Amino acid sequence: MKAISGLPNHVRPLVILAVVSFSILTARANPIEIPEKSVKPEICFLIGFAILFEVLCVWYILRHSLRPRFFILWLLGMHLVTYPAFLGLLWLLQAMRPAFAVAIGEGLVVVVEGLIIYGICRLTAPANSPLPRPTLAKCWLASLVGNVCSAVAFPILVAIFERFGPG
């Protein structure tokens, strides 16, 4: 399987991916039918920043490994799948203690995202690069560190939001 070469062929799907990835920042849709006020739109920014932080951590850990072009966009795109899946899992586990549910959800996200990162690096990276391919363990480590950083950043972002945000 030869890596796709030539910028024009890459640009279109990546632009689409970027648009879809960043649309979370401006998303206002609230499909959940609730009797009270809808979800605070600021949550999109909090989640968006936390994800961006995670992505940067993963990128930093794998910076010396073989990875595709626009790796950050790939990672952001990955969250389009893993974040809704995480929320769905929380929904399934909502009868549990919140701390347990979140811990299990985060644990699974680490495992799944590690696998996806491994797949991205192996399947979409250019074959002619001199960089070594990342091992599965390294991908899981990157995913773990990224998610820990994101999980630590989220409460800090919430605290900042509470301190400086509207009402």
Added chain:
Amino acid sequence: MNKWRTFPLPVLILALIGIGLLLLFTNEPRYHRRTLTSWLQQCWDAPSMETQRIAEAQAAVRAIGPKKVLPVLLKLLRFEDDPVSLWVIRTGDKLRFSDVNGGRFIRWHSAEDFWWLGERGFEMLGTNAAPAAEALGKLLDQPGRRMVVGKCLESIGKPAEPVVCQALTNQDEAVRQWAIDELAAVTDDVGLYVTRIEPRLHDSSDAVRAATVDAIGNQIDAPELAVPLLVEALKDSAASPNAAGALANFGTNALVAFPILTNLVEHGGIKLSDAALKTLTVIAPDQALPILLRRSRLPDIAMHRVAFLLLCHYPMTPPVESALQTAAADSDPVIARQARIILTEKHQKEHPLEAQFPDDPSYAGKPLGEWLKMHENNGDYPYSQAASNAIHQIGTNAIPALLRRLIYVEPPFGLPAYEVNRDAMQGFILLGDQATPALPQLKALLDGTNQNLVLLAMVSTLGTGTNAIPVLSKALTNQFAPVRDEAANSLAHSIAERFPERRQEIISLLTNLLSDSDSDVRLSVKGDLQDLNLQPLPSRK
């Protein structure tokens, strides 16, 4: 394609983790593939009228069986909140993403929610949950859980008796207090119950001793056991008001306490003295009357008021009536008002209302007053068809009688007679245009100082249509804000809607009220003007 060959291993690992987690979280007992917790949640969420859903959940819990259910319920009752969970709940709630009520995408459960889910399970199992009673007893000491554990033990009922007995000596006074009440529900024999709780009369906690006295006071079927204990408790300063009050439950069986109670009335503290006096009026009303009469003349307002309020329950004998007559002029407005109400009621019995309106016109053999009582629904408007017809037939002859009724007050103290006044107002409205001759008198009433009467007089004019506009415009400048408000409202709705050609005139009248001193009136008038602007313009002929 080599890249793909390395994939089965990670996928296998993931699958194993998934299966492991699945096994970890499916160890809860199930019925019809649903977990016990989800059945409990169904029962918790279902409103009480959704009996089918509740019965379904109950059947499921019973089908799973107490042996499997009880460990889970106890586990739920043992849950504690951790800081992470509390943070998750708080943040989710703040961002309106989750809550604990089920109104958001995710419904989290605090520890207390889990406790109450567990309690629901105990409620469903009833006495079948008896094997868990001892474990529940140990949970009574856990902070914040007394109420929920108490409910669980209540659901178990009689088999929980030993645990409740043990709780009588619990180190937490709130638990001991709870146990005193709860034991009554699980002990069949009154004597045994009193014997069990009697040691609590010497408890170190004032609240527990008071609760014990109250509990003994409720044993009205065993006066021979309860009364001596209550008399003894009168010596305990913390529980004596409760004991004095509780003796009233035993009626003449508590006569033995009369001398002590009399003494307490004279020398006890305010609370004790009041309780003792109240009990005296129950166990020996005749002997208590002179005490009441004497105390009702005391200068101390608190004593005076209690004595007077107890006196109000006595039959209207001459000494009582005389005391009430004096009280009607009392400086304490509460006492004076109560005395006037009682004396007015007595007056009403002796002087029926209709006898005070002998000159009322009649129709079809019935006086106007009788027709005015013929509402379609009991005491509610509108009038029956027959009454409407009769009042129309009486016509302008009804005006003097209606005016008398509109300003009528209850003799001998001039208390308001709302019902009579309101019937008169409705009579005027029903007369329609025929009430026009009464407008000058009704307009004059607007200068009165009684807000209620001014309002009634103003509303009485509404049946006359546009003839009411001068009265209503006068009411727009009335001293009482509610009158101005109601006048504006009547003009905007009752008049402008029926007579759209007068709308402009009404708009200009209401515009003046936009600078009213009362903010409620300004706001209301603004709304009225908006309503008027929304109404269609009258068609030009």
